[in-house]
Amino acid sequence: MKYVDEFRDATLAQNLARAIAAEVKPDCEYHFMEFCGGHTHAISRYGVTDLLPPNVHLIHGPGCPVCVLPVGRLDMAIKLALAHEVTLCTYADTLRVPASGGMSLMKARARGADIRMVYSAADALSLAQQQPEKQVVFFAIGFETTTPPTAVVIRQAAALGLPNFSVLCCHVLTPPAMRRILEAPPDALALDGLIGPAHVSTIIGSRPYEFIAEAYRKPVVIAGFEPLDVMQAILMLVRQCREGRAEVENEFTRAVTREGNRKAQHLMDEVFELRDEFEWRGLGTIPHSALKIRARYEQFDAERRFTLAFQPVADHRSCDCGAILRGVKHPRECVLFANVCTPESPMGACMVSSEGACAAHYTYGRFRDMEKPA
Amino acid sequence: MNASTKSRRYVRPLDIAHGQVDLSHGSGGRAMAQLIGELFLPEFDNPFLREGNDGARLPAVPGRMVMASDAHVVSPLFFPGGDIGCLAVHGTVNDLAVMGAQPHWLSASFILEEGLPLAQLQQIARSMGRAAREAGVAIVTGDTKVVERGKGDGVFIATTGVGFLPEGVEITGDRARPGDRILVSGPLGDHGMAIMAQRESLGFASEIQSDTAALHGLVATLLQSGVDIRVLRDPTRGGLATTLNEIAGQSGVGMMLQESAIPVRPAVAGACEFLGLDPLYVANEGKLVAIVAPEDADRALAVLRAHPLGCEAAIIGLVQADPHQFVQMTTRLGGRRIVDWLSGEQLPRIC
Ligand code: SF4
Numbered sequence: 001m002k003y004v005d006e007f008r009d010a011t012l013a014q015n016l017a018r019a020i021a022a023e024v025k026p027d028c029e030y031h032f033m034e035f036c037g038g039h040t041h042a043i044s045r046y047g048v049t050d051l052l053p054p055n056v057h058l059i060h061g062p063g064c065p066v067c068v069l070p071v072g073r074l075d076m077a078i079k080l081a082l083a084h085e086v087t088l089c090t091y092a093d094t095l096r097v098p099a100s101g102g103m104s105l106m107k108a109r110a111r112g113a114d115i116r117m118v119y120s121a122a123d124a125l126s127l128a129q130q131q132p133e134k135q136v137v138f139f140a141i142g143f144e145t146t147t148p149p150t151a152v153v154i155r156q157a158a159a160l161g162l163p164n165f166s167v168l169c170c171h172v173l174t175p176p177a178m179r180r181i182l183e184a185p186p187d188a189l190a191l192d193g194l195i196g197p198a199h200v201s202t203i204i205g206s207r208p209y210e211f212i213a214e215a216y217r218k219p220v221v222i223a224g225f226e227p228l229d230v231m232q233a234i235l236m237l238v239r240q241c242r243e244g245r246a247e248v249e250n251e252f253t254r255a256v257t258r259e260g261n262r263k264a265q266h267l268m269d270e271v272f273e274l275r276d277e278f279e280w281r282g283l284g285t286i287p288h289s290a291l292k293i294r295a296r297y298e299q300f301d302a303e304r305r306f307t308l309a310f311q312p313v314a315d316h317r318s319c320d321c322g323a324i325l326r327g328v329k330h331p332r333e334c335v336l337f338a339n340v341c342t343p344e345s346p347m348g349a350c351m352v353s354s355e356g357a358c359a360a361h362y363t364y365g366r367f368r369d370m371e372k373p374a
Numbered sequence: 375m376n377a378s379t380k381s382r383r384y385v386r387p388l389d390i391a392h393g394q395v396d397l398s399h400g401s402g403g404r405a406m407a408q409l410i411g412e413l414f415l416p417e418f419d420n421p422f423l424r425e426g427n428d429g430a431r432l433p434a435v436p437g438r439m440v441m442a443s444d445a446h447v448v449s450p451l452f453f454p455g456g457d458i459g460c461l462a463v464h465g466t467v468n469d470l471a472v473m474g475a476q477p478h479w480l481s482a483s484f485i486l487e488e489g490l491p492l493a494q495l496q497q498i499a500r501s502m503g504r505a506a507r508e509a510g511v512a513i514v515t516g517d518t519k520v521v522e523r524g525k526g527d528g529v530f531i532a533t534t535g536v537g538f539l540p541e542g543v544e545i546t547g548d549r550a551r552p553g554d555r556i557l558v559s560g561p562l563g564d565h566g567m568a569i570m571a572q573r574e575s576l577g578f579a580s581e582i583q584s585d586t587a588a589l590h591g592l593v594a595t596l597l598q599s600g601v602d603i604r605v606l607r608d609p610t611r612g613g614l615a616t617t618l619n620e621i622a623g624q625s626g627v628g629m630m631l632q633e634s635a636i637p638v639r640p641a642v643a644g645a646c647e648f649l650g651l652d653p654l655y656v657a658n659e660g661k662l663v664a665i666v667a668p669e670d671a672d673r674a675l676a677v678l679r680a681h682p683l684g685c686e687a688a689i690i691g692l693v694q695a696d697p698h699q700f701v702q703m704t705t706r707l708g709g710r711r712i713v714d715w716l717s718g719e720q721l722p723r724i725c
Pocket of ligand 1: 318319320321322324331334336337338341342346347348349350351352358
């Protein structure tokens with residue numbers, strides 16, 4: 001894996017660190033949000049902040065699929081598995097997320113629900129083929145990266161005429177969530193630029209972020225998930241700030257174009273349409289921010305097949321996940337962090353997923369809180 | 375134990391080539407006696423076992439004894455570099471070895487799943503017997519139970535070992551002190567990734583071999599060299615990260631590792647990357663972690679490297695005072711991070 005090591009090279013990192021240090025104005029504070037949990041993870045895993053000048057601050061964004069899933073959606077999945085006795089297929093990350101009434105998918109499983117961990121939508125489809133006597137539901141979550149594979153399995157299920165397969169569609173869209181973040185009043189969230197998504201952008205391209213530069217006058221740099229990608233993006237953001245520019249730039253040219261992956265976009269469009277609105281954890285209800293299955297594929301829509309309705313549920317009173325997802329608080333500022341809430345007994349989703357801000361800070365960075373108290 | 379096979383009545387020999395384990399093999403009756411007599415005994419043969427009693431009568435030994443136990447579940451049962459049989463021997467032998475003990479006797483309990491081909495069981499028993507002979511230990515007693523089809527993963531093996539502790543050897547997890555150096559005997563993550571590569575059919579990683587091996591020889595040379603050894607461990611399930619956190623907790627210290635100094639084979643690193651795993655959390659079955667006094671670190675490294683099982687050994691970090699007992703690491707990039715306990719169950723079952 002030489003390819004990967006190239007993007008983690010210490011000498012390159014030191015050179016980038018020097019370039020960033022030379023570029024920042026000492027009397028300025030820079031606040032950049034990395035939207036994606038993948039970036040949050042890479043930054044924490046490689047200790048990137050140690051290589052940045054003290055006046056460059058990174059804010060963790062909401063781009064963690066499990067973290068933004070509202071409790072009510074998990075409740076729907078649990079209900080499917082327990083009350084409707086379906087085989088529920090899910091990505092591993094969702095299993096331990098707390099749902100209402102002290103439940104989680106993991107606990108539902110212990111109570112006898114048939115819940116399977118899958119690595120892909122295709123695994124769920126083949127399970128449905130293997131056990132025709134049982135209803136199989138794929139719990140589809142994620143941003144635009146995981147959406148095309150879900151579209152593919154729905155089309156395949158239609159082609160095969162599979163009567164026992166359906167999808168609980170919870171796919172959400174990145175640009176509306178970014179807009180919600182940018183609408184925050186500047187005294188709540190000081191933001192000088194955004195590190196744009198890696199994998200999401202390979203699908204949707206860089207064009208959907210142009211409103212950020214145009215309407216909100218904030219620079220955006222799309223970056224890959226390797227730590228050196230992130231550092232390069234920070235350098236490009238600092239440069240834009242210094243030169244007073246607000247543009248969408250692309251650091252991740254090895255995978256992202258302005259137009260994105262047209263084929264995947266068409267596929268998504270064929271199977272899904274916009275929901276009028278969708279409740280996000282932390283970000284509230286956002287219009288046109290999520291996808292539902294189109295009427296022509298409605299027999300594969302678990303919400304219709306099992307007549308499920310979404311019931312909003314309030315988060316735990318002391319949980320600051322919402323503020324953390326909006327970028328207005330740091331994990332260490334949550335009173336539950338590292339005492340009541342740990343990866344072993346998570347109170348909120350941000351502590352569960354490896355892409356969650358609380359989990360990343362707990363697992364890789366909490367020693368910093370001891371060194372310089374917040 | 376082998377009385378029934380010697381009986382004058384004709385008993386059809388076990389059809390090892392085509393037969394399968396069935397419920398009668400765990401019933402305590404003739405079928406079980408036959409399985410033990412024809413399949414296990416020839417592979418494990420030793421005077422204690424041959425006595426055929428319910429327990430083994432062992433000679434008294436001077437000094438202190440060490441006892442350790444380890445249960446083995448692994449899927450697939452056979453993997454590049456080994457199988458569950460030799461793994462079950464090495465696992466317990468290594469638990470004794472890292473205490474500084476000389477391993478002597480093992481017990482072995484088998485939980486067999488109905489339907490397991492006898493040929494596979496023989497292969498496993500053969501591999502266990504070979505591993506035991508190579509490690510100089512005798513499998514002196516054991517047990518066999520059969521569970522219904524679907525209630526086991528082919529075979530589970532639990533082994534318990536007894537070893538002797540030489541005079542003056544004190545190696546325990548609470549002896550690490552600030553300044554001590556941390557060594558590993560070779561590249562990390564081989565065993566776990568060998569298994570995972572099989573399970574996930576990762577073609578590009580098929581060259582990875584499990585490192586399963588008995589470590590008491592390596593430990594013995596280290597002991598003989600007179601190096602001031604504080605702690606020894608074998609970083610099995612949970613990998614290096616878990617082992618170091620355990621030691622940090624027991625000794626009440628912190629640690630600082632250098633990521634660039636930690637040996638990991640490129641194929642293992644690549645497969646980990648692909649599956650989103652961290653090699654520091656992946657299981658090893660033939661690696662030693664040694665914490666030694668600072669002034670002896672270079673000598674310990676030379677001793678390890680001179681042994682075939684330690685030729686790729688490295689000094690990977692040092693012990694430091696830390697009330698929070700954090701295991702920290704300077705990343706290859708030059709940043710810092712915690713190397714935390716493994717949380718959750720991100721890794722499928724591998725050992
Ligand atoms: S520490 Fe736990 S409770 Fe607090 S914000 Fe993070 S996930 Fe939520």
